[in-house]
Amino acid sequence: MDVDTDLREFFGMINRQKQVLLDAKSRKGECPRDRKSRDEMYLRFVVGCMASSAKRQEPQENMIHSSFMPAAYPPCTSSVSSLQSIMIKDLCLEIHHRGKLLLLRAITPPDRLTGIICLVEDEDEGVATLQIYQQDEETVRKATQIVDVGTILLVKEPYFKTMANGEYGLRVDHLSDLVEVDEDAAIVPQTWRLRRSGKGISADSLKLxxxxxxxxxxxxxxxxxxxxxxxxxxxxxxxxxIKRNRSLALLRTGQYDAALSNSGFPSFGFSPPEKSLFRASEALYHLGxxxxxxxxxxxxxxxxxxNSEAPTSLARARRRLAEHSNGNIDFASLQTRAKRLYPPRMDHATYLGPVEIRDTNDLGRGVFVTKAVEAGELLFCEKAFSYAYVSEQYGRGNAGTKLLMNPETxxxxxxxxxxxxxxxxxxxxxxxxxxxxxxxxxxxSYMPIKAHEVDGESIVDTFLAERIISFNVFGCPHSSLQTHRDTMANKGSNKHKQHSCGIWTTASYINHSCLNNCHRTFIGDIMIVRATKDLNVNTELRFCYQLPTGKEDIGEHQETLQKGWEFTCTCTLCKSLEETPTSTFATRRKLFTQLSRICxxxxxxxxxxxxxERLLKSLSETYDRPASEVPRLxxxxxxxMLARIYLAKKEHVKTLDALGKTLEALGFVCVGLEAALSTRFRVVKWxxxxxxxxxxxxxxxxxFRxxxxxEDASIADGYARTAYRILVGEDSSYEATVAGYPVVG
Ligand SMILES: C[S@@+](CC[C@H](N)C(=O)[O-])C[C@H]1O[C@@H](n2cnc3c(N)ncnc32)[C@H](O)[C@@H]1O
Known part of the structure; x- marks a missing residue:
């Protein structure tokens, strides 16, 4: 939602890759006889490494690293002991060798491109390129800590394919399909046992x-x-x-479940060691x-x-608990911290307010309010499950240059x-x-596998993750406050081209309507969702995945929704746009262009x-449904613009009238904006x-003032604050922001 999915400029590349995949498929099952010799492969690999190292040292601006997902295939769910050994020479192209196991040893150091690449050999001295994907970034775990010369690996149910450079190689997309093996494991041949293994060394020495x-x-x-x-x-x-020490290493590598169990949690015994308690608390904190x-x-x-750290950690954990349980959120401090943090990953807990995930009648699951709420009320404030940051000034984020394409989808x-x-x-x-x-x-329609674990390791289906991301990802700005200020200062907003993005697992259950009743905003990786209307208990919440501007063809809007989320919107706005004759659209466009030119x-x-005013009247007449039912976007x-001019000319009655029409066009129903000022100003419907x-x-x-x-002036200011709270997420920054508005400040 709001992510940059416009890949038109890359269509050529995607189509060429589609062709490569089709050509490759035509060789499916073939056992290639034209493999390169070990020496030739080695030489090519070394030259390739030198080229990529040179690129890394002199990165070019705007360089895009593109890679392609292969056709989806499930991870191996069989234990190593039930798989049968296979050799490189027996591998066939474009085949997932189900039930098979390949024992390999790395003969080169790794090279890191979009994946990690190295040359591997088998027991028969057959050689192949190994490409492994979805490994940690270099800054988190060096490629050499994953595979290096001499590392022994098992590839479960190996996938052998023609690679982009025309050579043949192995591709591993699922983390659990690659297993590192100890030199002294029974499966390893004697000739490979060159390095000093753990065998014969005491537990104490290994611990040291x-x-x-x-x-x-x-x-x-x-x-x-x-x-x-x-x-x-x-x-x-x-x-x-030893386990307690391992718990620390596991904590530092982000393996919080294992860190927790290695700490001794939950039964620390009669006299719990200090380190066990501390490490358990850290793991629990990171697991939320x-x-x-x-x-x-x-x-x-x-x-x-x-212990001097424990009280500080306890105070921090109690703050998270309070945020989580009561929605006790200090928004002003969140804004201050987000401004300074790159990437803005906030130390904060999720608060779920009056909302519940339930089945809907027709759209699968959805989110409902569990009590009546007013416009502006906080529904939930969610910390991202995962968040990738790309600086709006580029170069400061942890991403920005990768392009991952799936020619299949x-x-x-x-x-x-x-x-x-x-x-x-x-x-x-x-x-x-x-x-x-x-x-x-x-x-x-993706069918996930049922198994979650094999040989004590979790099984993660990369293709399921990819599919889930594509349906549920949200694009987001560094902060909605900045977006709002930029929009109001006419700096233009890149709202609809967000590069930072994340997954928020509660927000993801909210279904779409162009006429949404709740709105999402961001402070770093925190998403704040507020009601945009007064809602009755049990109302289903609806987000706008992609806002129609009212100027585009309805076909274009539906195409975006169909492409992104595989559905057609049937909200009143879409229905009305569909019913609008093409000739009316043409008139609307013509009038709009005339207006834009004049402005x-x-x-x-x-x-x-x-x-x-005349043109605006004619434009209004192109709509037949009342704006309160179908906004005239x-x-x-x-x-x-008219309202601004009247305000600048101090024609206040006309200003209110023009503002009434502006709000009406957006679907608001207001009373008290009329010249007589006899009725108290009120928003009847947002x-x-x-x-x-x-x-x-x-x-x-x-x-009004x-x-x-x-009194009307003060009511209007109250509404401005409510709208601001919805659009920015909080209102602690309200006064400072509105003071900077160009027209009415
Ligand atoms: C992010 S999920 C929303 C939660 C989803 N309903 C569920 O059961 O988990 C997006 C998917 O929900 C469905 N959906 C959301 N809004 C819809 C709408 N207005 N009409 C039809 N389907 C919709 C589509 O299948 C869409 O791909």
Missing amino acids: EGNAAIGQGDCWLAIKKYTNALKQQPTQQEAEI KFAECCQVLEQLCVKYPA GRGFLGGQADLLQMIVQKLFKCPSIASSFTNLYHG AGHTMNSIPMRKV ALWDPQL GSLIDHVVEMFRSAHAA ALGAI
């Missing part, structure tokens, strides 16, 4: 090696050392210490289990009063979204206890008001909310 690795910042190596130490039959006491985290930290504070992920896939797959793999909040999201060609003082803009609605109410405030209608 693990501690040293942590000291050097290599937590992945530390985990291996501790795991080997545990295989050397340590005493129970030793084993507890704030109540349990507080309990563990309270225990730690009582047992170890000298015709969908593509650009920039942040391509990063999001890798981040989510890693998170699901590392924290399986929270995976279902993501995997339960809508995924269209662009005149200053405020020289604008021919009568002509504009093409009309508010020129109508607001309409579509756009940033300028705040300006409209502020202008009404100014006009000038006319001496002080």
Whole structure:
């Protein structure tokens, strides 16, 4: 939603790749005889590495790293012991060798492109290129910590294919399909046992090696050392210490479930060690289990009063718990922190207000309000499940140059979204206890596998994750406050071309309507959802996935919804647009163009008001349904311009009249804006909310005040604040923002 999915400029590339895939498919099942020799492959690989290293050292601006998803295939769900060995020479093209297992040893260091690439050999000295995808970024885990010369790997149910450069290679898309093997594992041939393995070394020595690795910042190596130490039959006491140490390395590598169980949680025994309690609390915090985290930290504070970090951590966890339970949210401080943070990943908890996910009659699941709410009320405030940040100034984010295309579905992920896939797959793999909040999201017709675990590792289906992201991803600005200020300052907003994006697992259940009744805003990776109308209990919430501007052809709007989410919108606005004859659209466009030309060609003082009013009247007459039922989205803009001119000319009665018409065009029903001023100003029904609605109410405030209608002025200011709260997410910044409005400040 609101993500940049316009990949037209890449269509040529997608089509060429489609052709490559088709050509490859025609060789399906073929066992290629024209494989390159080991030496030739080695030479090509080294040259390729040198070229990519040179590119990394001198990155070109706007360089796009493109990659393609293969046709979806499920991850292996069989345990290693049930698979049969196969050799590289027996692999056939475009085949997933189900029931088979390939034992490999890396013969080159890795090269990192969009995936990690290296050359591998098998026991028969057959050589192939291995491409592994969805691994951690280099900044999180170096490619050499994943595979390096001598690393022994098992590829489960190997997928052999023609690669982009025309050579043949193995491609691994699912993390659990690749298993690193110890040199002393029974499956490893004697000739490969060259390095010093854990065998014969005491558990204590391996533990010390693990501690040293942590000291050097290599937590992945530390985990291996501790795991080997545990295989050397340590005493129970030793084993507890080793696990406790491993818990720290697991914490630092984001493996919070395993860190928690290695800490000894939940039964720490009669005398819980300080480190166990602390590590358990950290893991619980990162898993969002704030109540349990507080309990563990309270225990730690009582047992170890000298621990100086525990009270600070407890205070932090209690703040999260309060945010989570009561919606006790300090928005002003959130805004301040988001401004300084790059990427703006906020240390904050999710608050779910009066909302519930339920089945709808016709659109699968949806979100409903559990009590009556008023326009502006906070419904929920959700921390992202996963968030990929791309700076609006480019170059400051963690993404921006990747293009991941799926020729099979015709969908593509650009920039942040391509990063999001890798981040989510890693998170699901590392924290399986929270995976279902993501995997339960809508995924269209994709059929997921049933198994979740094999050989003690979680199974993550990369293609399911890709599909879920494409239906549920939200584009987002660094902060909606900045977007609002930019829009109001006429700096133009890139609202509809968001590169940062994320997944918010509650918001994802909200279905679409062009006439939405709730609105999402962002402060960094926090999404704030507020009601845009007064809602009765049990009303289903509706977001606008993609806002029709009212100027485009309805076909274009429906095509975007169909392409993005595979449905056709049947809301009153779409229905009315569909029923509008083409000739009416043409008249509307013509009148609109005339209006735009007049506005662009005149200053405020020289604008021919009568002509504009006449054109606006004719434009209104092209609509037949009342605006309260079907907003006239093409009309508010020129109508607001009139209101601005009247306000500038201090013609306050006309200002109020023009504002009434502007709000009406957006579907608002207001009373008390008429010349007589005999009725108290009131919004009877809220309409579509756009940033300028705040300006409209502020202008009404100014006009009422000038006319001496002080109470109406104050009511108008109240509405401006409510609209602002909905559009920005909070109103602590209201005064500072509206003071900067160009027209009415
Ligand atoms: C983000 S999900 C929304 C939650 C979804 N209904 C569920 O059951 O999980 C988006 C999908 O919901 C369905 N959907 C949402 N709004 C719709 C609408 N107005 N009409 C028809 N289908 C809609 C479409 O299948 C769409 O791809």
